[in-house]
Structure formats: structure tokens, C-alpha cells
Amino acid sequence: MSTQTSSRSSGSGRSLWRRYLDFPLIWKLAIGLVAGAVAGLAIGEPITVIAPLGELFLRLLKMLVMPLIIVTLIAGVSSVTPSALGRIGFKAFVFYLATSAFAITIGLGLALSVAPGTGLSMPGDEVEGATPPPVSETLLNIVPENPFEALVDGNVxxxxxxxxxxGLALTFMRGSDDDRVRELGDFLRRGVDGAVELVFLVIKGVLQYAPIGVFALIAVVMGETGVDSIVPLAKLTGVVYGGILLQILVYTAIMLLFRIGIRRFYAAAKDPMLTGFVTRSSSGTLPVSSRAAEKLGVREGVYSFTLPLGATVNMDGTAIYVGAATVFVANISGVELTLTQLATVVLVGVLASIGTAGVPGAGLIMLTMTVSQTGLSMAPVALVAGIDALLDMARTACNVTGDLVATRIIAQTEPGMLRDPDAPEPHDAAHALDGTGTPPDGGRGGDGGGSTAAAT
Known part of the structure; x- marks a missing residue:
């Protein structure tokens, strides 16, 4: 009898855990945010006893930064074959990186003008921002004397x-004419893929703990500051959404320069934009984006390369978020960003966009990289974490829109790569990426980017 009771109890425990895992993360974070705010306001300063739960969440985020950078960047760069590093690849890289740099500048500019976070301070946050080095030294330090030392020192x-x-070396190994070198390259790539999956599994676990961390962090902040933090968070949300709307207007202006039909474009793009908003995954939206590209008349020779690449390196919405959130963190920390720090934010944001994982919430880790590199305190990131899901939806919609804009423009500039969109394609549109429905990088789901992952 006792054995049966124990079995039922164990089954019930597993059932509750499974239900928690299956419950959408965005709702868990929302519940954690609201519950933390209510608990903090109701209990007040004594709620600070749960502060270690929030500190644990911050430590987990920091723990993921370097492994994520290494594996996703190597995987993302090595996924581009040497034969694809031609005209289409060059155009795509230039477009994606240029618009990302412009987008993070928009985020910085709007945030500096609105100044979200000004007047708010984090309880117990006495960490002063480190004095940034000169621009020349920052640029020179990009090339490490010892990469292992850079890893230990946290030099992003x-x-x-x-x-x-x-990643580039691995790319050329895999394309080598020497069978031995090519086989070794393929072997190393499989190891990198395994490392990516391992890191993503850890990220998945951290994100399951995130609602608890967000609850504790918000509760402590609310218990100490009261309602003073609500207005700064609302300002940050407004800056990010406003910046994304401005970026979409920039896309529209670029398409007008190339005489692309705006109405037709957005009629095709509305499905991937909505899918990206709901799923918060650029890479997970790839099949929908591919069908939209076909509706726009883009041939597979272009979109099968530019869309997966865009899911890896084109993070315009995330760049706006990182720029705005970095100013938010600086304002709370009482640090006035110097020109060197602003330039560092742009540089880190653009480079980080290449390797941002294609999973929801990865933009928060990208923000962690930027805040760490600029010498700011990590504590205010806790506030941003509470509304990250809300911001992630808009930035993912912006990311997938930028991917389609680049794809349509590149197809127009390449002979024979743009057909009459009203003419039927000879192949099944369901096989949207490589003729089998599988993206070139293996089709793993997941915003912010894509690397080999299928992350905001």
C-alpha cells in the first residue's frame, strides 16, 4: 500500500515538473515579473532575504557568455562554404552588418535622448564602472596575444x-582538395555541432530557472525602491519598440530606392513577421520566411543562402535592444558613457550579432556581453531580464523583416535570381530551404541568431 502511494506521489511530482517545462517560457517570465513586483511592494525591504536566488540567475548568465561566443561563432562562420563566399555572400554580409551597426546606433541615440533609468538605483549596487581604455587600445586588443588568457580575463x-x-580556418579545411584535411574538418565540425547542442541544452536549463531568478530580482528591487522602477522600464520598452518601428521605416526607404513594391513585400512578409513575433525565433521562422521569399519571386539560389545567414548575423532588432538597454544600465549605475564606450557598444553589438544563438532570450546574454565589455555593473541587467520576453518579440519580428529585405534586394541585383512572383515555381514550396525542407545548417530551431541553431 505504501509502495503504491509512493509511486503515485512520484508520478504526480514528475507530472507537475513536466507541466512546468511544457508551460510557455514567456508566460513563466511574465508571471515571475508580476508576482515579484507584487511580492516586493507588499512585503517591502524584508523581501531582500531572497536576493541570493536572483544573484544565482546573474551568475548563470555570466557562466554562459564565453562558451556561447566560442561555439556559436565557430559554427556560424564555418557553415558558410568557400564556394558561397562570392558576390551573394559579400553583399549579404555587408548589408547585414551595416544595418546592424545602424540599428544599434538608433537604439543608443533614442535611449540617450529619452534617458531611461535615470534617477533609479539598484539596492546594494556599489560597483563602479571600470575606466575604459583609449579607442586605439580597444581596437588593438581585439587581436589577443594569448586567446586562452583572453578567455580567462573575459575579454569578449x-x-x-x-x-x-x-571558424574561417574550419571553413577552408572542409573545402580542401586534400581528402585528409577535408575529413578532419568535417570531424571537427561535428564536434563543434555537438558543443553547440551542449551549450544550448545548458541555456535551456538556465531559462527554466529564469522565472525564479526574475521573481527574486524584481521582488528585491521593488521591495527597496517601490514603484520607482516601473516608469524607467516603461521608458525602455518604448525606446526599443520605437527604435524597431524606425528601423522598419529605414527598410522601407531602402526598398523604395531599389523600386521594390512595398505593398507586395509586406503582404508576403507579414506571415514571417507575425511568426517571429510569436515564436521569438528567427531561425525557427526560416520555413515561413522561405515561403515568403518565393512569393516575392526570389529564387532558391539566393534565399537558401541569405535567409539562414541572416538568421545568424542579421540582428537589427536585437542591436536596437542592446544599445537602448546598455544606456539604461549605465543610467541606473550613474555612469555617463564616454565616446569610447559608445563605440565599444556598437562594435561588440555588431560582432556579437554574428554569433547570437537562435533561441529565445539569447539577446539577454548578448546584452551581458556588452555590459561586461564596457565595464558597467551587471546588477541593473536584472531589471531588463524581467521584461526581456516582451522586448524579444518585437526585436525578432524586426530581425526576420531585415532578412527578407536583404534577400529581395540581393536577388534583384543578381542576374536570373528574380522571377515573376505571379508565375508558379516548378518545385514544391514546402521544400523551402534545400529541397528537403531542411536548412543548410541542419535545421535546428531556435533568436537572436542562428549559427547552426535553428535565438533574440
Whole structure:
């Protein structure tokens, strides 16, 4: 009898855990945010006893930064075959990186003008921002004397550079005419893929703990500051959404320059935009984006390359978020960002966009990279974490829109790559990426980017 009772109890426990895992993360974060705010306001300062739960969440985020940079950058860069590094690849890279740099500048500019976070302070946040080095030293330090030392020191830019170089080398190994070198390259790539899956599994676990961390962080902040933090968070949300609307207007202006039909474009793009908003995954939206590209008349020779690449390196919405949120963190920390720090934010944001994982919430880790590199305190990131899901939806919709804009423009500039959109395609549109429904990188789901992951 006792054995049966124990069995039922154990089954019930597993059932509750499974229900928690299956419950959408966005709702868990929302519940954690609201519950934390209510608990903090109701209990007041004694709620600070749960502060270690929030600190644990911050430590988990920091723990993921370097492994995520290394594996996703190597995987993302090495996924581009040497034969694809031609005209289409060059145009795509230039477009994606240029618009990302412009987008993060929009986020910085709007945030500096609105000044979200001004007047708010984090309880117990006495960490002063480190004095940033000169611009010349920052640029020179991108190339590490010792990549392992850069890894230990947490030098984000240097680790990124080393990972990009390794990814490029792996690309040429896999395309080598020497059978031995090519086989070794393929073997190393499988190892990188395994490392990516391992890191993503850890991220998945951290995100399951995120609602608890957000609850504790918000509760402590509300218990100490009261309702003073609500207005700054609302300002940050307004800045991010306003910046994304401005970025979409920029896309529209660019398409007008190329005489692309705006109405037809957005009629085709509305499905991936909505899918990206709901799923918060650029890479998970790839099949929908591919069908939209076909509706626009883009041939597979272009979109099968530019869309997966865009899911990896084109993070315009995330760049706006990182720029605005970095100013938010600086304002709460009482630090006035210098020109060197602003330039560092742009540089880190653009480089980080290459390797941002294609999973919901990865933009928060990208923000962690930027805040760490600029020498700001990590504590205010807790506030941003509470509304990250809300911001993630808009930035993902912006990301997938930018992917389609680049794809349509590149197709127009390449002979024979743009057909009459009203003419039927000879192949089944369901096989949207490589003729089998599988993206070139293996089709793993997941915003912010894509690397080999199928992350905001």
C-alpha cells in the first residue's frame, strides 16, 4: 500500500515538473515579473532575504557568455562554404552588418535622448564602472596575444576574434582538395555541432530557472525602491519598440530606392513577421520566411543562402535592444558613457550579432556581453531580464523583416535570381530551404541568431 502511494506521489511530482517545462517560457517570465513586483511592494525591504536566488540567475548568465561566443561563432562562420563566399555572400554580409551597426546606433541615440533609468538605483549596487581604455587600445586588443588568457580575463572582443579566425580556418579545411584535411574538418565540425547542442541544452536549463531568478530580482528591487522602477522600464520598452518601428521605416526607404513594391513585400512578409513575433525565433521562422521569399519571386539560389545567414548575423532588432538597454544600465549605475564606450557598444553589438544563438532570450546574454565589455555593473541587467520576453518579440519580428529585405534586394541585383512572383515555381514550396525542407545548417530551431541553431 505504501509502495503504491509512493509511486503515485512520484508520478504526480514528475507530472507537475513536466507541466512546468511544457508551460510557455514567456508566460513563466511574465508571471515571475508580476508576482515579484507584487511580492516586493507588499512585503517591502524584508523581501531582500531572497536576493541570493536572483544573484544565482546573474551568475548563470555570466557562466554562459564565453562558451556561447566560442561555439556559436565557430559554427556560424564555418557553415558558410568557400564556394558561397562570392558576390551573394559579400553583399549579404555587408548589408547585414551595416544595418546592424545602424540599428544599434538608433537604439543608443533614442535611449540617450529619452534617458531611461535615470534617477533609479539598484539596492546594494556599489560597483563602479571600470575606466575604459583609449579607442586605439580597444581596437588593438581585439587581436589577443594569448586567446586562452583572453578567455580567462573575459575579454569578449578578443575571444570573438579568435573564434571567427577558427571558424574561417574550419571553413577552408572542409573545402580542401586534400581528402585528409577535408575529413578532419568535417570531424571537427561535428564536434563543434555537438558543443553547440551542449551549450544550448545548458541555456535551456538556465531559462527554466529564469522565472525564479526574475521573481527574486524584481521582488528585491521593488521591495527597496517601490514603484520607482516601473516608469524607467516603461521608458525602455518604448525606446526599443520605437527604435524597431524606425528601423522598419529605414527598410522601407531602402526598398523604395531599389523600386521594390512595398505593398507586395509586406503582404508576403507579414506571415514571417507575425511568426517571429510569436515564436521569438528567427531561425525557427526560416520555413515561413522561405515561403515568403518565393512569393516575392526570389529564387532558391539566393534565399537558401541569405535567409539562414541572416538568421545568424542579421540582428537589427536585437542591436536596437542592446544599445537602448546598455544606456539604461549605465543610467541606473550613474555612469555617463564616454565616446569610447559608445563605440565599444556598437562594435561588440555588431560582432556579437554574428554569433547570437537562435533561441529565445539569447539577446539577454548578448546584452551581458556588452555590459561586461564596457565595464558597467551587471546588477541593473536584472531589471531588463524581467521584461526581456516582451522586448524579444518585437526585436525578432524586426530581425526576420531585415532578412527578407536583404534577400529581395540581393536577388534583384543578381542576374536570373528574380522571377515573376505571379508565375508558379516548378518545385514544391514546402521544400523551402534545400529541397528537403531542411536548412543548410541542419535545421535546428531556435533568436537572436542562428549559427547552426535553428535565438533574440
Amino acid at each position: 572582443l578578443a575571444v570573438m576574434f579568435a573564434a571567427i579566425v577558427a
